[in-house]
Amino acid sequence: MSAVVDLQIHNDKIVCAQHKNEVCSECNQSFVEINDMTRHLKSNNGQVPAPGAVLPLRTQQITKMREDGNVHFRAQRHQEAIAAYTNAINVAFDRPLWEPTGPARKELAVLLCNRSAAYIARKEWVDALVDAEGVIELEHTWSKGHFRLGRALFGLERMAEGIEALKLGLMCDPDSAEIQKALKEAEATLTAGDE
Template sequence: MSQTHTHGPGTHPGHTHGPPPPPPPQMAMRPPDPLMQAVIEASFRPVNFALGPPENGSVLCGLHKLEKCEGCDVDYTGLNRLSRTLHSNSNLRCPPPPNMVNKQLSQAVVNTKEEGNALFKGGLYDKAIQRYTMAANIASQRPPWEHQILLREELATVLSNRAAAFLEIGDYISSLVDAEVVIQLRRNWSKGYFRKAKALLKMDRPKEAREAIQVGLAFDPDNKELQEILARIDHFLARREQGHQSNEMASPDPQSPIPPAS
């Protein structure tokens, strides 16, 4: 049992106090995992870099002063984008958790895309393309710490719709390019392969279109839309091999407008 007391002025204590209590034990640092350390050291390579504008807030390759340099095999695009975002938000000390989503930006993407869909359904394909392009630009403004899956889904849907609009105005190459980007963004989404096949059919490349449809069916085997167009392509190719080129079978592609994805 401990006691507290005071000594009077001018008096000397006739006893001594015990030694001071030991300091609280410090948490011992764990030694580094030798396997993990070896992996880090094996992949580490020094990089010659330079600081660039604004105010030395960006990183460039040291030799050519480029943000993305194939010669130096470096790409600082993502790092510089994060730096600019943090620099422009003075109240943001560090990136927030990745589960935080800018709901206003999400709503802006949806609203702009829906405007494009309404124009598409009204046959105003050029104006629909403009709205889809704007929706894609808005989606691309997401900060780098938000989930990339969300950005990929937004861009894939918007570009799929734009591919359909390009198809309707006869710009088959742009439609094919958008379809290829959709596939890169969402490889397991059958709509990208459908858009690709539609563009290839318009360019009189039915065998390549058939290959695209088959890949789409591998991801979505019950898709009626893909099954129907595959049947038309097979029928068309069979007729072509037999030497039939009637007006009825001049193309395996139906002429009715293809609605946007959503």
């Protein structure tokens, strides 16, 4: 049986009346989801879109930021690329709860993969690893995520784990020339180190 908790609105958020917390460990309650839903409804003038509707303006914003990141990446302005991808990721994470999750997962996977590549270019291996793991969590069978993970692991001098990541990537896409090349190079490096 759940306990009854007195609610209060404080700074436009629902909180427990007793402790004034949106997430209250003492009352064992979280009002984050209802506050998110309220915020999204307010931004949409209280209109709930049809099931599966995607807000086109948000998609356009994310696409523009991703494209800006790609331009920076190609120009080797990797820090600017990271900033653009991060902004796009933040907007993508803030999609309303009623939007379908499938397209959002793919969108986030691409953004994280791109940011991972920018981190790799800057030799920021841990950040590249975290993003690559996020890609794999979102899109298990996308070989690009496994490729990024392998590259990040090589940067961290975890060669055997990197090779395993590339092998998983090849299982997802046996024709990937990019992964095949990286795997050959890594295995040659590992063999040379054993001699």
